[in-house]
Amino acid sequence: MTTAPSALPDLAAVPDAELLRLDHQVCFSLHAASRAFGGYYRRALKDLGLTYSQYLVMLVLWEQGPQAVKAIGERLHLDSGTLSPLLKRLESAGLVRRERSREDERSVVIELTDEGAGLRERALSVPRGVLAATGLSLEEVLGLQEVLGRLTGALGEAVDAD
Amino acid sequence: MTTAPSALPDLAAVPDAELLRLDHQVCFSLHAASRAFGGYYRRALKDLGLTYSQYLVMLVLWEQGPQAVKAIGERLHLDSGTLSPLLKRLESAGLVRRERSREDERSVVIELTDEGAGLRERALSVPRGVLAATGLSLEEVLGLQEVLGRLTGALGEAVDAD
DNA sequence: TCCAACTTAATTGTGTGCAATCTTTATGGA
DNA sequence: TCCATAAAGATTGCACACAATTAAGTTGGA
16 A cells, blocks of 8 residues: 555656656646536535626635635635636625725725525535545544645645746 | 544534534635636646646546547536636637537537647656645555546536535 | 437637736825 | 725636536347
8 A cells, every 4th residue: 555655766767758747647637526516516506596606706705704805715716717707706606795995996895685695594504515425534534634725825825936 | 434542523513613614615716726726727727728627628638539529528527608718718729620410410529630739748847746736645646536536526426516 | 211319529608817007095205 | 195006806708517408329138
């Protein structure tokens, strides 16, 4: 199964062609897992009339209250190019209000409507089903989060240092 | 299944509101990590003129040789709605050929052109940089792949059983 | 043999995700 | 004060991702 640390090959000694395959597994397995999650949520959220990304935005609003678009973007690593149309759809659906801030007219504050706030009750049952569907133990979930968080941070820095 | 150490809470005992937060972390961290990977690849593959998804398709072709669209789709968990336009772009770029199979006229076989096959040489240097940028050890990468693979499989089954 | 059911791709429509650009508003230094 | 610069969103353009539908080809059973 897992080989002892000393038996692990030195990364520098692994040939390029081998890495091209290993690499395939890494980026691909992440890509596939993310989309598998999306597929599960798509069904679970259908009744609520939310997409996966819209659900993430609603989570931020449910947890943190009224937010500027900028703040939501920082929390979710999304820019206005993605958020602007998404928030307009949530507004059309009657779940949020968009209002120019009075202190800073550049910024737009997103606020839940009563309907948007009320939707939280119906969303409460979703996560348990998702966790069950992953088939992962609580330990594995926590470990996964930790590794993914580090990975995201490292990749972000690598891109910035580009 | 691993039995949780006594210190870990029983999942059934965790309240819904808490799971709504934990859940946030799981789906979100995966979403963020996947996009961080995409961001890194976008830059790394720019010289090759490939997008992240096009790179995945090229990996399949480099490894497995000529493939029907169907087979590529199964390998990458993508359907023709995604692959058809993507493959046409690869064809326009001169990297692949698309030909109706003679045995089964329904299927379209994708084959690398000389240029497409030659691109592999230039792609060989990409994975090492990516692995370095993740900041993960080889063990962690392997562990991550294993967990993600199980997760994808479990979520896929859960959706199918829907 | 013939046709209904299935299979394979392509197409259509919606919703991200992101780079690049534009508009409006704020800020800070000469 | 005035203006260059920066910041916040919105918009545009391109490329996935996926559900739903369509078109063309295959297969199997009555």
